[in-house]
């Protein structure tokens with residue numbers, strides 16, 4: 001398992017049920033009550049913090065794993081973890097086990113922030129923080145430096161937009177079993193102000209196809225709006241890398257990616273950049289919301305109130 005020592009230590013303690021949950025404190029010291037301070041629905045065991053508290057459920061649901069832990073029949077953290085380790089040892093899980101340990105760690109961190117400082121974070125923000133922390137660790141510790149340079153380009157940070165340029169953050173939401181997908185593009189001017197948001201539901205055969213459709217939608221709207229210089233940002237490393245090198249091999253997205261390059265000839269300048277999920281969080285939110293609630297195609301003139309409050313909530 002490739003994770004920082006502090007996370008390894010946390011998992012080790014969790015497997016021994018040595019985490020200072022309210023349940024454990026009450027059981028061992030015979031003091032206090034063990035009610036979950038966040039939801040008040042159950043006693044605060046380790047499993048409640050990591051899986052069954054509504055906050056944890058929302059984080060897992062928002063994650064790439066779309067995981068819904070079931071309370072009935074749940075074997076306890078240690079056995080659950082052993083099962084994951086078994087899958088990982090068979091090579092069926094890639095780096096998933098490391099990724100999952102980052103999520104568990106961030107759930108624990110969010111619980112402590114809530115208990116000790118009263119900070120009640122957004123589940124989608126906790127998921128994005130876990131995702132970006134994992135990606136950062138993965139790139140630095142696992143990918144070779146040369147590949148890292150090619151994939152990251154210069155734009156790992158949330159960079160400002162140059163004058164006379166529009167930055168378009170694109171993202172897609174995709175559900176594998178139903179092929180239902182949605183794309184979103186958030187347009188910002190050089191002051192960072194959102195000047196346009198477009199989103200659309202569509203069908204896709206894969207996540208990479210959905211991501212390509214989202215970028216094409218953003219480019220098409222930028223062209224219609226007459227923006228001459230654009231920077232297109234996506235958190236999909238593969239897509240950005242293919243657009244930069246113009247090598248389209250995936251059967252499901254090659255034509256769409258070629259179309260994006262054709263569209264690029266209609267602008268004075270176009271650049272494609274990879275950004276972290278955190279920097280792409282608003283486009284991610286719009287795409288997810290559009291898939292679920294079918295937002296209108298173009299709503300810059302009347303942004304839904306929940307999008308505005310989401311932007312305020314997530315502004316770091």
Ligand SMILES: [Zn+2]
Nearest residue numbers: 036038039053
């Ligand atoms: Zn709870």
